Amino acid sequence: MESCNCIEPQLPPDELLSKYQYISDFFIALAYFSIPLELIYFVKKSAVFPYRWVLVQFGAFIVLCGATHLINLWTFTIHSRTVAIVMTTAKILTAVVSCATALMLVHIIPDLLSVKTRELFLKNKAAELDREMGLIRTQEETGRHVRMLTHEIRSTLDRHTILKTTLVELGRTLSLEECALWMPTRTGLELQLAYTLRQQNPVGYTVPIHLPVINQVFSSNRAVKISPNSPVARLRPLAGKYPGEVVAVRVPLLHLSNFQINDWPELSTKRYALMVLMLPSDSARQWHTYELELVEVVADQVAVALSHAAILEESMRARDLLMEQNVALDLARREAETAIRARNDFLAVMNHEMRTPMHAIIALSSLLQETELTPEQRLMVETILKSSNLLATLINDVLDLSRLEDGSLQLDLGSFNLHSAFREVINLIRPIASVKKLVVTLHLAPDLPEYASGDEKRLMQTLLNVVGNAVKFSKEGSISITAFVAKAESLRDPRAPDFFPVPSDNHFFLRVQVKDTGSGINPQDYPKLFTKFAQSQSLPTKNSGGSGLGLAICKRFVNLMDGHIWLESEGLGKGCTAIFMVKLGVTECCTESKLPAATNASMNHAQTAFPGLKVMVMDDNGVSRMVTKGLLVHLGCNVTTVSSGDECLRLISQDHHVVFIDVCMYDGYEVALRVHEKLTKRHERPLTVALTANSDKATKDHCRRVGVNGVVLKPVSVDKMRSVLSDLLEHRNLV
């Protein structure tokens, strides 16, 4: 045992202190060891901690500090060198780590601090965004309300619904206390309360339109805040102490005529309605900008919707009006038709009814004239006759004229002999003229066609009337009638410059001039000449007993014939010339309209119905030839027969009326063709008829190509031959 001069631990005074130090160190070590454990534990739990390296460092620092303190425990007592070395090592390490940590912390602590500030900043931002979000949501909701409102408004075309819906929706969206609409009155000088939200039936409040507050609102298209005390806002007794804010906006009432596509209307001469919105009283609510915008938008939409509704109302009104007018017109038309029908019926009846007694009177008076009468009686009968004739003429004229007026008169067209028509009229008028010692001359132009087609009866009536007038109004002298074909230059009448007759191939204009040396016409009377019932007041005419209808009727007849009639006179006492032009058709051969029945009848009974008809028969079969010849001879024709094509072509000439060609001969078609080309085309004779035993299509086509005028099937009977010949001669073709 060595004696150690180790100093005995001074226990007694420092022993307590050392003991305490010892215990403290122990606890420190404990704490120092547990801290990193805690850290590790919690960091592991947190999973989000950026500074692991720092933790490790810090942990190491703590652990080493702990270790140091732990090892310190051994240094309280005598300790070996190892312990000292360990202690020293530990302390060195600890020193290193601590310095490192200290250095590290210099970097880290500001970061940690900034994290904290950022966190605070973000929290603030989040709060702010939340607030804004809330705001936007509110706005969006109001926007949705507006859209819904617009949709509601536009989905109806009923004005009342539109306005009511607007107010309701606005009230709901903006949670208004009251919402009112003021419409301008008819006079435009006042605003009348039209609709309110809360009150059911607004009593007729009116305010004059020219209040300053109203002008203020009307002058801007924005929603304007107005005072709750203004007359438009004071709608009901105040619910609370502090009335809510009031906003007013104008609603343009677009007039229909303002819708011009390229030019939006100026708002100068406009009418506006006023919409007033009140926030609930006693609430601290204020009008936000977006709410005002909403109100403006709604006001515009309402304007548009109202105008649509107005348009619809207009058009419905117009349609109703039109329907009414339609009904009225229909009724009128039916009445007119009934009237016309009644008149026509009346005329038809009167036509007959009036004429019958008239004719009876005339006939019997004429008969009476033939009997033995005393001079007075004779005079009386003559007067009766004259009067009844006059009356008959009058009746006829009136009836004719009404039919003419109607437009229901139609011309009876037919062919007639023009020359003889004139001669007849002259013959009719000659006795009367000779009584008055007037000389009547007729001059027909040489180029006047003998036959014409038109309404013979009415032409003669016109002519008779005109000539009759000439005779009537002439006391002495002569009447000259000239008729000729009007040439183009002479077709114009200076008095009727718009009459442009155009002659054509089938028609010509007949111009008739009737010149008399009578009393002439007063130029003042000219316009009335052709007017119904208008008579000139000069004495001679009054006594002549005209009905005044004659010229009117003539004019209408002439017009119907596409013509014109006028009178020329150089003045009173200087005679008068009546000129008329009518359009007549050109007709070649006169189908004697008076004899149709006779000729037909004769044709049916005559055996020799075709006297002298020169016919040629070409057939190579002797028997057929003989039979056909026999047929034709039986019918009275002059028949030549040939048996070959050459002979036929040699003997055929345009003297022959008809040639029958047997096309079953080998050169039958060729002969027909040659005959057609040589003669028929140019001279219209002879007519070619093909005789064939075949009725098939090929034959018919061939015949048609060759140009024959007809095809007849062999064998031919007498009747068939007869009808063939008559068809040929009438129509130049077999039908």
Next chain:
Amino acid sequence: MPLHHYRPPPNHGGITSTPQQQVTHQPPAMDVLSQLRHQLADYTNSLHRDGFLDDQFSQLQQLQDESSPDFAMEVVSLFFEDCQKLVTNMARALELQAVDFKQVDSSVHQLKGSSSSVGAARIKNLCVAFKTCCDSQNRDGCMRCLQEVNRECVLLKNKLQTLFRLEQQIISAGGSIPM
């Protein structure tokens, strides 16, 4: 419509009408005439019925008037001459080794035309059949047809001679054709 001149309507059946309408009380001289007429009518009817004659023949008879009283007979005689000539031609043509069917065809065509103009119905129908044989160049068929045609011609000639004789008798008995 003239009422004083009554003509019976032209009948197409070739049946001359009056005999049936005769009243029984007749002067004796008329008996012969009416009998003859009766005979003629019956004969003509039978010819029509048997198909020897058709409408065309009646047409020919109608064409007889004062200017051509024997028109029908003349035509018929011409027809038979023609017929004879054609038959001879055809017979000669068919006897050749190399038959010229074209020529035969044209002859048949002629015969057909003539017979239809005269109203010889049976002959006309035979011609139609004959033509078919020609078209098919059937020599034997043609020969057969030719023989038939010949036979028919002879038959018809006899019959028509009888008819014309009867008519002559009537005319000599004082009646008139047509009645």
